[in-house]
Amino acid sequence: MELTVNGEKRQVDVVPEMPLLWVLRDELGITGPKYGCGVAQCGACTVHVNGAAVRSCQALIGDLAGAEIVTIEGLGAQSLHAVQQAWIEHQVPQCGYCQAGQIMQAAALLDANATPSDDDIDAIMAGNLCRCGTYVRIRAAIHAAADKMAEK
Structure with missing residues (x-):
């Protein structure tokens, strides 16, 4: 295949x-x-x-x-995706295990909704669990990535 x-x-x-x-x-x-x-x-x-x-x-x-x-x-093969950059800037990862899945979900969210509200983020990201509890930073990073993507 x-x-x-x-x-x-x-x-x-x-x-x-x-x-x-x-x-x-x-x-x-x-x-x-x-x-x-x-x-x-x-x-x-x-x-x-x-x-x-x-x-x-x-x-x-x-x-x-x-x-x-x-x-x-x-x-982010060519350069960091806006979500990846925001993750770094907002110091989202702790243990890092969930981060690839979190970033991929967030990137798909921003592709579908360029200006998500907190409720939109919470609803879409609810299925991605973070054992370290960095949800507040995840939401902030998604907003920052949305702003960065809107600039382009």
Whole structure:
């Protein structure tokens, strides 16, 4: 099966029932998406599939033939994405485990809604858990990224 991962055509030969997360990590060596819960409840494995934020632990590779997949490694491949820069400026990460998923979810949010309210952010980001509790900084970073993106 062929798919595009971070702008590169990739060929994988796996069973169609294999979750995308394991294809990325075990078959392609892309380790940004993390295994957290395995049931799409924590968001640590979030990637973009055809532009939408998707929990890769529950997305079956057999359903993704020809898909465009972007992981945290591909989001800021040329230069830091505005969300990544805001994460640094607002010192969001602590342990860092959830950060790739948080950033990917936030980037998808800003692609769909360039000026999200606090309620919009809270609703969309609610499925991404942070054990360190940096939610206030996450919200501030998303607002900062939205402002930066609006300047361009």
